[in-house]
Amino acid sequence: MHVPDGFLDAPTSIATGAVAVVAVGVALRGARRELDDKTAPLAGLVAAFIFATQMINFPVGAGTSGHLMGGALAAVLVGPWTGVLCVSVVLIVQSLLFADGGITALGTNILLMAVTTVVVGWVVTRVLLKVLPKRVGMVAPAAAVGAFVSVPAAALVFTGLYAIGGTADISLTTLATAMLGWHTVIGLGEAAITFLAVGAILSVRPDLVYAARDVIAERDLVIKPKESVA
């Protein structure tokens, strides 16, 4: 969903740029609480994995393809603030080095793929983990649902931005329907990749998965007293 230069007019691009700067600034402060000597290198690896996976466009039918956005995945693995930073770094490198995503659209792309997918993916995952039984096995499915929802959410935000500052005179209902439709299908791919990646890390080191920490802590609190009695 990398927006090129020219899709949105200058005022809108400047506005999204300002929002992106603020968002990254806030994320820099928030990430401090999430990052320590071990999770900092992990954040680099997660960003690298997202960059690599974004290169793998998967077909979704009718001559269309989609690729991972990675916001939900990053948030679940390394925390939401760090997640915003990870995806933002990916987008900056893609735009400057690979001419993927316009330079004037960088703020727009950060708003769509780094902020929207992280916030939506993280909130949905957290709510599900609160409702679902407190088991580590619930983290990957919850993350997958969060990832699934995050993609059409980003498509909706793009449609909203286009309604404000789109440069072509097109039917907004047509745009909204098409964007939502295709990105719901692409969301399934996002969910599958997120499920596999989170599941893989959980199977070897559940303690490294940020979203699983509360579950592990609560589980240990419940188990320990029982063990000490026995």
Add this chain to the structure above:
Amino acid sequence: MSTASKRTVPFTWVAVGIAVVALLLAGVVSYYASAHPDGLEYVAGKTGFLDSASEHGAADGPLADYGTKGVDNERLSGGLAGVIGTVVVLLAAGGLAMVVRRRSSSSSDEA
């Protein structure tokens, strides 16, 4: 049970695992990626605003469009670009995270 949690896989192994998977995806698997336009591009084409996209400012860069300039072999050109990008992102994001992180005065980690 929670304290003696079976065999703990060292962090280094996990890190190497993620790095290898990322490098293989970007360096090898990316060649087989779908060349169809992505959701946004497709919708832009169908809805009729794809033409409003302007030339990218870095379109002449050495790695533009995920190809390495000067490398004619398509598989090699794309794979090399992918590997370079993965390493750049790893260093940039990892470096940023190292700067942002809270320093532990007493590190009691296993590795």
